[in-house]
Amino acid sequence: MLLIPCPYCGERPEIEFSYSGQAHLVRPPRPAELSDEAWSEYLYVRDNPRGRHAERWRHLRGCGRFFNAIRDTTTDRIAVTYRMGEPPP
Amino acid sequence: MPEPVEAPRLLPPATRFILQCGKDARDAAGRGFGLALPEAACRAESAGGRAALWLGPDERLLLAPAGLEDVLAGELEAALGGLPHSLVDVSHRQAALAVAGPAARELLSHGCPLDLDDAVFPVGMCTRTVLGRAEVVLWRSRPEEYHLETGRSFASYVLGWLREAEQGG
Numbered sequence: 001m002l003l004i005p006c007p008y009c010g011e012r013p014e015i016e017f018s019y020s021g022q023a024h025l026v027r028p029p030r031p032a033e034l035s036d037e038a039w040s041e042y043l044y045v046r047d048n049p050r051g052r053h054a055e056r057w058r059h060l061r062g063c064g065r066f067f068n069a070i071r072d073t074t075t076d077r078i079a080v081t082y083r084m085g086e087p088p089p
Numbered sequence: 090m091p092e093p094v095e096a097p098r099l100l101p102p103a104t105r106f107i108l109q110c111g112k113d114a115r116d117a118a119g120r121g122f123g124l125a126l127p128e129a130a131c132r133a134e135s136a137g138g139r140a141a142l143w144l145g146p147d148e149r150l151l152l153a154p155a156g157l158e159d160v161l162a163g164e165l166e167a168a169l170g171g172l173p174h175s176l177v178d179v180s181h182r183q184a185a186l187a188v189a190g191p192a193a194r195e196l197l198s199h200g201c202p203l204d205l206d207d208a209v210f211p212v213g214m215c216t217r218t219v220l221g222r223a224e225v226v227l228w229r230s231r232p233e234e235y236h237l238e239t240g241r242s243f244a245s246y247v248l249g250w251l252r253e254a255e256q257g258g
């Protein structure tokens with residue numbers, strides 16, 4: 001079983017976690033001033049890297065907290081996890 | 090597998106609160122509760138029939154004997170004063186079960202993905218996790234006794250699951 005290190009609880013089984021998509025997306029402060037293209041880019045367009053990917057996870061059946069992880073999409077290895085608000089290492 | 094000394098069983102009703110707040114409010118609530126609320130992750134404190142379980146960085150589960158909802162709410166609100174917090178009575182949302190005996194850990198390991206070894210899950214450890222297909226709070230209250238909290242409607246499933254696992258299923 002894949003173990004994921006929760007920044008609050010330590011290493012825990014993958015089954016306790018839920019995946020929540022790409023990390024570090026910043027909502028535009030004034031959406032009404034954006035073009036439709038720029039707004040749909042923010043809403044729908046995501047990176048799809050081969051390799052290192054910063055993503056949000058939630059320790060849903062544990063402490064309940066969201067956090068960020070750097071995962072390699074080719075090996076499924078999680079290199080590091082860090083708390084919300086912290087810069088990507 | 091060896092038979093546990095006691096069969097898994099439902100525990101009697103209890104008073105339960107979920108407290109969500111910061112450290113200052115937690116310290117105050119601990120004074121009102123008569124038991125310091127745990128600050129370390131996944132740790133529980135218990136004394137005199139009351140227990141406080143760490144569920145998340147700002148979330149604690151408080152347990153006391155049944156029928157103390159009003160008394161406890163009064164004590165906690167008085168202690169908390171004007172400090173920001175959320176205090177919710179979940180007494181009837183959950184049901185508790187006990188799994189005890191020399192084979193208790195082995196029994197739980199049939200369907201709980203956590204490492205329950207002494208080095209990782211010592212007495213006083215508690216956490217929300219999974220058992221079978223149900224979400225549970227698992228608390229190792231004694232060396233050979235585990236206290237489980239689960240949603241009221243999941244209790245019969247969890248008890249049935251434990252009894253089946255006990256048969257080696």
Ligand SMILES: [Zn+2]
Nearest residue numbers: 006009059063
């Ligand atoms: Zn956690």
